[in-house]
Amino acid sequence: MISGAEIMVKCLENENVTIAFGYPGAAICPFYDKLHNSSIRHILVREEQNAAHAASGYARSSGKPGVCIATSGPGATNLITGLATAYMDSIPLIAITGQVNSELLGRDVFQEADITGACESFTKHSYLVKKTSDLPRVFKEAFHIASTGRPGPVLIDIPIDIQQNEIEEFIYPQKADIIGYKPRTQGHALQIKKALEAIETAQRPVICCGGGVVLAGARKEMIAFAQNSGIPVVATMMGIGVISMDSDLYLGMIGSHGRTCANRTVHEADLLILCGARVGDRAVSAPEQIAEQAKIIHIDIDPAEIGKNMPVHIPIVGDIRLVLGELAEKVAHHSNSEWIDHVLSCKNAYLPRGEARTDFVEPRVFIRDLSKMMQENAILVSDVGQNQIWSSKNFNVKEGRFLTTGGLGTMGYALPAAIGAKLAKPHRQVVTICGDGAFQMSMCELGTLCQYEVDIKIIVMQNNRLGMVKEVQDMLYCGCHEATILDGNPDFVKLAQAYGIEAASATNNEEAKQFAKQMLESKKAYILVCHVDPDTPSI
Amino acid sequence: MKYTLSVLVENQPGVLSKVVGLFSRRGFNIDSLAVGITEDSTISRITIVVNGDEYIVEQVEKQLNKVIPVIKVKTLNTSGEFISSELSLIKVNCNTKQRAEIMKIAELMHARIVDVSTSSLTLQYADTPENTQTLISLLKPYGIKELVGTGTVAIEKGASTTRKQTN
Numbered sequence: 001m002i003s004g005a006e007i008m009v010k011c012l013e014n015e016n017v018t019i020a021f022g023y024p025g026a027a028i029c030p031f032y033d034k035l036h037n038s039s040i041r042h043i044l045v046r047e048e049q050n051a052a053h054a055a056s057g058y059a060r061s062s063g064k065p066g067v068c069i070a071t072s073g074p075g076a077t078n079l080i081t082g083l084a085t086a087y088m089d090s091i092p093l094i095a096i097t098g099q100v101n102s103e104l105l106g107r108d109v110f111q112e113a114d115i116t117g118a119c120e121s122f123t124k125h126s127y128l129v130k131k132t133s134d135l136p137r138v139f140k141e142a143f144h145i146a147s148t149g150r151p152g153p154v155l156i157d158i159p160i161d162i163q164q165n166e167i168e169e170f171i172y173p174q175k176a177d178i179i180g181y182k183p184r185t186q187g188h189a190l191q192i193k194k195a196l197e198a199i200e201t202a203q204r205p206v207i208c209c210g211g212g213v214v215l216a217g218a219r220k221e222m223i224a225f226a227q228n229s230g231i232p233v234v235a236t237m238m239g240i241g242v243i244s245m246d247s248d249l250y251l252g253m254i255g256s257h258g259r260t261c262a263n264r265t266v267h268e269a270d271l272l273i274l275c276g277a278r279v280g281d282r283a284v285s286a287p288e289q290i291a292e293q294a295k296i297i298h299i300d301i302d303p304a305e306i307g308k309n310m311p312v313h314i315p316i317v318g319d320i321r322l323v324l325g326e327l328a329e330k331v332a333h334h335s336n337s338e339w340i341d342h343v344l345s346c347k348n349a350y351l352p353r354g355e356a357r358t359d360f361v362e363p364r365v366f367i368r369d370l371s372k373m374m375q376e377n378a379i380l381v382s383d384v385g386q387n388q389i390w391s392s393k394n395f396n397v398k399e400g401r402f403l404t405t406g407g408l409g410t411m412g413y414a415l416p417a418a419i420g421a422k423l424a425k426p427h428r429q430v431v432t433i434c435g436d437g438a439f440q441m442s443m444c445e446l447g448t449l450c451q452y453e454v455d456i457k458i459i460v461m462q463n464n465r466l467g468m469v470k471e472v473q474d475m476l477y478c479g480c481h482e483a484t485i486l487d488g489n490p491d492f493v494k495l496a497q498a499y500g501i502e503a504a505s506a507t508n509n510e511e512a513k514q515f516a517k518q519m520l521e522s523k524k525a526y527i528l529v530c531h532v533d534p535d536t537p538s539i
Numbered sequence: 540m541k542y543t544l545s546v547l548v549e550n551q552p553g554v555l556s557k558v559v560g561l562f563s564r565r566g567f568n569i570d571s572l573a574v575g576i577t578e579d580s581t582i583s584r585i586t587i588v589v590n591g592d593e594y595i596v597e598q599v600e601k602q603l604n605k606v607i608p609v610i611k612v613k614t615l616n617t618s619g620e621f622i623s624s625e626l627s628l629i630k631v632n633c634n635t636k637q638r639a640e641i642m643k644i645a646e647l648m649h650a651r652i653v654d655v656s657t658s659s660l661t662l663q664y665a666d667t668p669e670n671t672q673t674l675i676s677l678l679k680p681y682g683i684k685e686l687v688g689t690g691t692v693a694i695e696k697g698a699s700t701t702r703k704q705t706n
Contacts, residue, residue, distance in 0.1 A: 120557060121564050125607040128553070145607060180549060180610040304601035307594075 001166040004132040005030035008096070008163065009038045011139035014172045017067050019043060019058060019423055021051040025071020027111060028098030030163035043423065043452055046444035048075050050416035052082020052153075053442070056091045057420030060403050061379060063217065065092040065146045066420060072098045073111030076157070077118065081410060083153045084122040088407025089238065090215055092151035094142055095123075102130060102159035116157050124152030132165040136172050144176035149183030150302040151215055183301065187318035187326065194314050195273075195297045196330055202271035202295070204339045205231045208254065211238025211406065212276015212300060218242075218321035222275065224328035226250075231273070231334050232343045234262040236283040237388075237406040239276070241397035249340075251347050255283040257389045257539055261346040266290060274298045276320045279309035280407070287311075299323050352394070353539070356509035361530035363387070363461050366512045367394040367433070370459075373513075373520055375429045379403060379421050383414035383434035386467035389538040391433050400428070412441030418456045419449055429457070429520065436462040436489055446499045449525050457519050460492055463532040471538060496527040503527040541570060542596045543615045543623060543693045545701045546585040547577070549608040557606050558585055567591065567599055571625070573690030582610065584701075586692045613701040615693055623693035626665045628653070629675070632682035633660040641681060648674045659684060
């Protein structure tokens with residue numbers, strides 16, 4: 001005989017799960033009891049939302065679904081923001097929640113919450129397991145759904161009695177067979193032919209690289225397509241890092257906070273090739289107008305994204321890695337040198353913003369300095385707010401990664417996500433940049449990184465403001481700084497010391513550079529506080 | 540314009556809420572909804588009538604396809620002709636003097652009289668939404684005490700069917 005809890009652990013082991021992030025409670029205790037003797041390493045976070053963020057960082061860094069665990073009721077509801085964040089960014093997660101006894105469901109007993117109901121619009125799929133014998137199939141399906149097609153979070157809610165009940169034997173299914181779920185992987189041959197023809201006749205083509213390229217692991221294919229075609233490339237925030245800023249034809253990030261030359265190129269193009277980009281409002285402000293002037297090729301694994309935010313002329317549904325691979329192989333080199341010269345002159349006219357300061361740390365200059373000091377394959381995790389814009393525009397990703405939440409824009413994401421990213425890739429340098437606002441949202445996770453000796457480097461841009469909101473107030477609300485001044489900030493260096501974490505505080509760019517060197521050389525976690533002028537703009 | 544969507548789903552708990560929830564949170568309005576079993580007991584059919592333009596219907600169809608237990612979605616308006624029908628039970632005010640008149644209307648419209656009392660008459664009617672509207676307007680002058688209607692169900696004309704994909 002084998003209990004539901006044991007089955008749950010065996011399912012995870014069968015899916016090669018080696019790390020899970022979670023926070024226990026009464027309703028999930030049977031599972032934790034069996035987890036104790038398993039090969040899975042459990043990371044106890046300090047708040048459930050951060051379990052989901054850490055699992056997201058782990059998933060993005062490892063390429064495997066991240067696993068997060070919480071108990072019923074408040075544990076489960078705390079997970080929601082993390083799941084919604086992963087859903088918007090299409091990150092594969094498995095969320096396991098304990099639930100009250102199945103016979104008590106719906107009676108509003110202690111720590112009961114209808115979590116599958118609450119998460120309906122934040123998950124790719126969810127299960128409320130009613131029979132112990134269903135567990136193997138549910139886990140198999142959940143991992144399949146989370147990691148294939150357009151990835152996303154899948155929630156498995158398991159009542160305590162289902163974890164306790166025993167069945168005869170455990171058989172893990174070989175494969176998941178879901179009748180209504182067959183994601184298309186190969187691009188349609190005729191559509192690819194049409195795309196190649198459109199590329200051949202275009203005068204002013206541009207490629208837009210989105211987060212889908214990263215998710216599909218299509219970096220190599222993207223670079224080959226850009227090189228073989230000779231077409232300039234722009235990226236959305238989630239597409240940053242696929243092509244290095246050093247590459248000739250890469251123009252940088254588009255969007256409301258993007259580079260002028262990248263935005264201008266998109267608006268002047270006669271052919272826009274969208275690759276795994278969902279044309280979010282922050283990336284493209286006038287999609288209709290662009291579609292009037294240019295022919296649009298849209299490649300995406302999710303058919304629902306095609307035509308949702310922008311009219312499309314040539315849709316290609318499929319795995320972007322396969323589609324780009326085929327395009328890279330068959331595309332002819334584009335020969336309109338006039339267009340390329342025009343685009344490059346626009347790119348070269350760009351001057352990096354900001355100058356090193358002696359009274360404050362100028363964050364944009366500092367991030368450019370840091371970028372040069374970091375390892376080629378380092379992972380930079382940025383939070384949300386001004387720090388996200390400073391990082392996305394000034395950090396040069398070479399062989400590494402740039403992780404941030406572009407969709408939901410959840411403050412407090414960076415620290416837990418960096419913990420997850422580091423645990424997935426222990427030999428890579430992981431640096432996180434956050435503001436003093438966001439840092440305080442997930443500061444409790446300093447305990448987690450101490451407990452498990454996670455060597456991540458944390459840069460806190462301290463301006464004692466909620467900088468991005470303050471900027472909006474300055475622009476649109478006559479500079480009335482209601483609720484954006486962070487009086488009462490602690491001394492973050494002392495705080496770090498209380499945890500036994502090495503820390504330093506920099507008040508000018510020279511100092512920041514020196515401490516950054518020290519920080520990167522350290523073998524342990526490190527917090528570098530940079531004092532930033534509250535009036536430093538995002539762009 | 541009104542569009543009729545035929546949606547095949549796995550017959551399991553929670554599917555209806557997944558489908559209906561999708562409409563409200565994306566701001567699509569449902570005109571009518573009917574759920575019933577199919578020739579295969581593991582599969583149910585949801586027939587949804589939505590009011591909207593081509594963009595909305597395309598989005599509805601694509602978003603429905605993303606719901607995991609949804610097996611197939613077909614917008615009947617775009618795939619050819621179809622027959623639609625709804626069932627109504629209509630309780631009308633009816634004194635003994637009016638009874639003959641109302642019975643005439645029922646006969647004309649092919650409605651069945653399923654209950655009668657000294658002050659009321661109940662009709663059962665199964666027909667297209669248009670004909671149902673005609674019957675209701677004919678009965679209105681007598682005073683409709685209660686109207687109970689199902690959502691529209693629809694089926695394609697001829698031999699073609701909306702069945703699960705074989706590929």
